[in-house]
Amino acid sequence: MKKKIAVIPGDGIGPEVMKQTLRILRFLEEKFRHEFEVEECLAGGVAIDKEGVPLPDHTLKTCKDADAILLGAVGGPKWDHLEGTDRPERALLTIRKELGFFANLRPATLFPAMKDACPLKPSLIEKGLDLMVVRELTGGIYFGEQKTITEKNGKKSAYDTMFYHEDEIRRIVKIAFEIASKRKRKLLSVDKANVLESSRLWRKTIIQEAKNYPDICLEHMYIDNAAMQLIRDPNQFDVMVTGNMFGDILSDEASMITGSIGLLPSASLDADQKGMYEPIHGSAPDIAGQNKANPLAMILSAAMMFKNSFDLTREADIIESAVEKVLDEGYRTADIYSENTVMLTTEEMGQQVLDTMKNM
Numbered sequence: 001m002k003k004k005i006a007v008i009p010g011d012g013i014g015p016e017v018m019k020q021t022l023r024i025l026r027f028l029e030e031k032f033r034h035e036f037e038v039e040e041c042l043a044g045g046v047a048i049d050k051e052g053v054p055l056p057d058h059t060l061k062t063c064k065d066a067d068a069i070l071l072g073a074v075g076g077p078k079w080d081h082l083e084g085t086d087r088p089e090r091a092l093l094t095i096r097k098e099l100g101f102f103a104n105l106r107p108a109t110l111f112p113a114m115k116d117a118c119p120l121k122p123s124l125i126e127k128g129l130d131l132m133v134v135r136e137l138t139g140g141i142y143f144g145e146q147k148t149i150t151e152k153n154g155k156k157s158a159y160d161t162m163f164y165h166e167d168e169i170r171r172i173v174k175i176a177f178e179i180a181s182k183r184k185r186k187l188l189s190v191d192k193a194n195v196l197e198s199s200r201l202w203r204k205t206i207i208q209e210a211k212n213y214p215d216i217c218l219e220h221m222y223i224d225n226a227a228m229q230l231i232r233d234p235n236q237f238d239v240m241v242t243g244n245m246f247g248d249i250l251s252d253e254a255s256m257i258t259g260s261i262g263l264l265p266s267a268s269l270d271a272d273q274k275g276m277y278e279p280i281h282g283s284a285p286d287i288a289g290q291n292k293a294n295p296l297a298m299i300l301s302a303a304m305m306f307k308n309s310f311d312l313t314r315e316a317d318i319i320e321s322a323v324e325k326v327l328d329e330g331y332r333t334a335d336i337y338s339e340n341t342v343m344l345t346t347e348e349m350g351q352q353v354l355d356t357m358k359n360m
């Protein structure tokens, strides 16, 4: 199979975890005689430094022309003083919006060997954990009107607007219903309908849409309760669907139940399964450049690319099985290290996954 892949390593640990992922990509290309035309491009802080903007035009064009995009992470303290539209994160938001990647799938799966790294009581995760957070990604408060106003006396005020059109809600909840219908037929919609008008529209819309999915059990929960319930008993949930900001927060929370944010991949998809694949974590400035980052979330994001955008399930399965085996054998990066396991660097973890794949 011939595919064009736009690769954005980005900032901080982004390039470190991407490097390991590209080695795996090259291995699968050779093993299964694919042709992956990889085009590396600049976005984020590194693009600001080299080209003066977070998302150069040619990067956006490369993304548009590609069959899929892999993104490490963007941002970092060096660029934190910049205004909203000049910041590294703007690159990510613009790619998502311009390419219509409205459906963000964030699977939180607890690998059997990772039970020790989960901070919850063992009894809560005896059966493991397999959650899917479906996050709306191109609307809501991230993309509503925002402004800072300076008064004559110099004092400032600022606002962000949480805006949803019912069509935006409908298309994301449809995806969530479809996913739920292939899993446990249970869907939790998370909102703040007791306070927010946009949440009330969200709830009305999903209730209407539920009529097309009579075999799915739909429930609703307010975001504050959902955040609490996720820690109290995560296994009460299966698929959760929510807006942009609530999904951002809930998925970081869910990631910790699986042991580390360094393990959680994501797919950001349009209606035709074209997508950008990115770990849910950021550029981790506190450990950047130290060869300490966990590359597994990025590697598992590539597996999601094979499955969702290329329909290459065999390749995706090999990656996922290799990651599971490496963890079973006790190999860990610093974020998931515990007694009686073997601590590896980022590079060594990438190598371990690669060696395991070679022997499969």
Ligand code: NAD
Binding pocket: 013, 017, 072, 073, 074, 075, 076, 077, 089, 092, 261, 262, 263, 278, 279, 280, 281, 282, 283, 284, 285, 286, 287, 292, 293, 294, 295, 297, 335
């Ligand atoms: P972060 O996810 O970068 O880091 C949070 C904590 O998790 C840190 O202690 C970090 O060391 C740890 N961590 C994250 N990924 C890890 C990994 N793979 N292995 C081991 N430990 C890992 O979040 P933050 O500190 O809030 O944000 C840092 C920067 O990243 C900010 O500029 C933020 O805007 C940006 N960010 C980018 C993305 C993205 O590009 N998709 C996502 C989130 C945050």
Ligand code: IPM
Binding pocket: 075, 089, 092, 093, 248, 280, 282
């Ligand atoms: C994520 C990140 C981004 C988001 C930021 C960096 C814009 O936190 O992908 O989860 O909030 O969507």
Ligand code: MN
Binding pocket: 248, 249, 252, 280
């Ligand atoms: Mn986030």
